[in-house]
Structures are given as structure tokens and as C-alpha cells.
Amino acid sequence: MAEEKQKNEVLVEVEGVSKKFCKDLKTSLWYGVKDLWSNVGGNKQERQLRPKEFWAVKDISFQLRRGECIGLIGHNGAGKSTLLKMLNGLINPDAGKITMRGRVGALIELGAGFNPILTGRENIYNNGAILGFTRKEIEEKIEAIIAFAEIEEFIDMPVQHYSSGMKVRLGFGVAAQMEPDILIIDEVLAVGDLGFILKCFKTIDDILPKTAVVFVSHSMPMVSRVCSQIILMERGRAQFQGTEVSKAIDLYYNRFTNNESNEVFNDGSLELEHVELINANSDKVAPDTLLQLKWGDPLALKFSFKLPASKAIPKFSVIIFDKEQRPVAVFEKNTLNSPIRITGDRLVFKLHHPNLQLSKGVYSINISASDMHSGSPKLRINNVLSFQVLHEEEIWQPFLLKTTYESV
Numbered sequence: 001m002a003e004e005k006q007k008n009e010v011l012v013e014v015e016g017v018s019k020k021f022c023k024d025l026k027t028s029l030w031y032g033v034k035d036l037w038s039n040v041g042g043n044k045q046e047r048q049l050r051p052k053e054f055w056a057v058k059d060i061s062f063q064l065r066r067g068e069c070i071g072l073i074g075h076n077g078a079g080k081s082t083l084l085k086m087l088n089g090l091i092n093p094d095a096g097k098i099t100m101r102g103r104v105g106a107l108i109e110l111g112a113g114f115n116p117i118l119t120g121r122e123n124i125y126n127n128g129a130i131l132g133f134t135r136k137e138i139e140e141k142i143e144a145i146i147a148f149a150e151i152e153e154f155i156d157m158p159v160q161h162y163s164s165g166m167k168v169r170l171g172f173g174v175a176a177q178m179e180p181d182i183l184i185i186d187e188v189l190a191v192g193d194l195g196f197i198l199k200c201f202k203t204i205d206d207i208l209p210k211t212a213v214v215f216v217s218h219s220m221p222m223v224s225r226v227c228s229q230i231i232l233m234e235r236g237r238a239q240f241q242g243t244e245v246s247k248a249i250d251l252y253y254n255r256f257t258n259n260e261s262n263e264v265f266n267d268g269s270l271e272l273e274h275v276e277l278i279n280a281n282s283d284k285v286a287p288d289t290l291l292q293l294k295w296g297d298p299l300a301l302k303f304s305f306k307l308p309a310s311k312a313i314p315k316f317s318v319i320i321f322d323k324e325q326r327p328v329a330v331f332e333k334n335t336l337n338s339p340i341r342i343t344g345d346r347l348v349f350k351l352h353h354p355n356l357q358l359s360k361g362v363y364s365i366n367i368s369a370s371d372m373h374s375g376s377p378k379l380r381i382n383n384v385l386s387f388q389v390l391h392e393e394e395i396w397q398p399f400l401l402k403t404t405y406e407s408v
């Protein structure tokens, strides 16, 4: 019963929190002086903006229990770090209330919380003391922290000489091994190498049942991996909030569509005249929106090239990129036996795939051409075409595999 109660305990409670900043330093200093004076008699202006002020965070509310992880996503300047700094007590909100219950471990800015002239080992003692641990408790954990961070050789060197990755390793080691009730993680994981990131995820998985985690990231794969609820922030406000993490990620991605194609290399032997998504549902879409396909449709592309100086058919490589610009699929390359022909000075051909299983979302296509025999590059065009796959379900993973279930 007591265990159940502890599990359901709300560790982070954020109620209508707002923070305003001023765009101009002089005005900001002047407001600071005025606020000091008016606060003596109770400040009634705190929910209003004065000239040159703006809301960096506006009316954000959420609750977080042990075992839950909230993701804060949004473009640069949306207010994520400001909210984290308020959670960590580094700055005070102008309105609203924050309640944190338990020990808070935070990994906010790279190297923040470390004294640069002290060694890694000395900083572990410092941080541990700030978190409320006794010297004896820190001594019991220090070897585990150093081993986790994998910086044994450098632990007695001043932190100012650490690389970015080493600082994050040490910071995450302290934050994770000290078993906090609440763990706040900003973008910092991005500077760790892949081995360390995988280790951090394993650690988050291990400590999550006992901890409430607030996670800020621009990496949607990371967010979808760890978060159970999400806030998509825009100009300080929650544009979307809830447990449908995929939906928030989809909304986030839709803000960043790029329709511009870029020719990054051309040796002059061929020129792309036209490219077309043959079976796209183009008649129903507005001119400035993306071409649309339904999940499970055939994917057919038609390319038309002009070859002013050559009669040799190049080898083509057509790659599909997802919204994060990760290459997710490639069409089989043509060979000498592929039935495509040059007519006059034109090469027009079609690529066909019978059953598109890419999941809902926006994709772009890159094409490159190289000499069939020597492999030397002839042409490369990035984002030659973009399209959107439609499906009624919000699916974050890049593929939705057509599946049948049978009783056996």
C-alpha cells in the first residue's frame, strides 16, 4: 500500500508557470530597479508585459510521477531551457508555481555545475554535497561514477581541460549514480559519442521506474525512445501537450518542410529535365502542399534526362530520406541489362516499387548518377522531390510492415 502510494506520488508539479524577458538590456535593468521597488508593496504587474518584454514561457502546467518522463520539444528559442532553469531553481518564474518533491539531479548546460579549476574527482565531491550526500555516501559511489563516465585516466585533471564529451560523461555519471528522485536532462547528451549515448539510455531505462525525468531534446528518435508524455512548445506556450508522443513529433516535423532541390554536383554529361511521382494524389492537393501517397500504394517515379555529350547510360542511385535527413531506403540500381534506352539525346525511364511500406510522414528523394564502368560521379541532386505518405495511424517508426496474424 505504502509502495503503491510512493509510486503514484507526484514529484514535479508545474502550475501555470510563466517567465518574461526583455529584449533590451538597458530597459531590462531599468525594469529590474522598478520591480525591486514595487515588490516591496506587492507586484501587481507580473502577469502583464511592458514595452520590449516578451513571454519566454507562458502558462505551462504539467504533473510528473515516478516512472514518467516528459519530453519538451520545440524549435530554437521556444522556451525549453528557460523552463528547465526554472525547474532547477536557477531562475524564478514571474507567475505560477513549481513544486519539486525529492532530490533533483540536473544535467543542463555543458559543464554547468562544475568548477573548471577543480579536478573531476573534486567536482564529484562538490556536486554530491550540493545534492545533499554525506562525504561517506559520496565515497561509496565515487568509483561507480568514475567507472560509468569511463574517464579513470583523467579523473585527477582539472575539468577545464576535459573535452565536451568528457564533461557530459562526468555530469551524467554524477546525475545518474546519485539516484535522484527527479532527473532533468537538457540537449547535452547530443555531444556524447554513440557508445555513451547507448549507455545513457540503458541507465535512463534502469533508473526510470524510481525517477521522474524531464528531457529536452531536438532528437526525435531519442524523445520517442524515452518519453511517456510530451509538450511541443512554441513561443513559450504549449502548442500541443499529451501522451500522444508521435502526434507531437509529427507536428514538430511539419514545421520544417523543405521543398527546394539542390544540384550539388554535375560533370555536364547529363541534365535533369523533369521528375514526377506518377501515382501521386496530386489533383486533390493545393499547389503549395506536398504530393501525397497512401501507405501501401505503389511508388513510381519518372525521370527525364537530357544527355548532350554522351551516349552511355549511367548507373543511377535513388535514395529516400526521412524528415531527419536519414537515408531510410534505396532503390535497386540499374545494370547493363536494365531495359532503359537513350532516344535521340534523351533518357526517360521509370522506377517502380509495388508496395510502399514507409510509415506516415514526409520524405524526400536524392538522385545520383555515376559512370556504369568506372563508377566516377556524374551528377548528384539532393531533394529532387518530396512527398507525403498518408496513413490514419500516428506511427513514428520509419516502416509500417504489412502484417497478417494467424492462429496456429
Ligand SMILES: Nc1ncnc2c1ncn2[C@@H]1O[C@H](COP(=O)(O)OP(=O)(O)OP(=O)(O)O)[C@@H](O)[C@H]1O
Residues within 6 Å of the ligand: 021, 022, 023, 056, 074, 075, 076, 077, 078, 079, 080, 081, 082, 083
Ligand atoms: N536571460 C535572458 N534574457 C533575455 N532573454 C532570454 C534570456 N534567456 C533566454 N532568453 C530568450 O528566451 C527565449 C527562450 O529561450 P530558451 O533558451 O528557453 O529557448 P530553447 O527552447 O531552450 O531554445 P534552444 O532549442 O535553442 O535551446 C529566447 O528568445 C531567448 O533569447
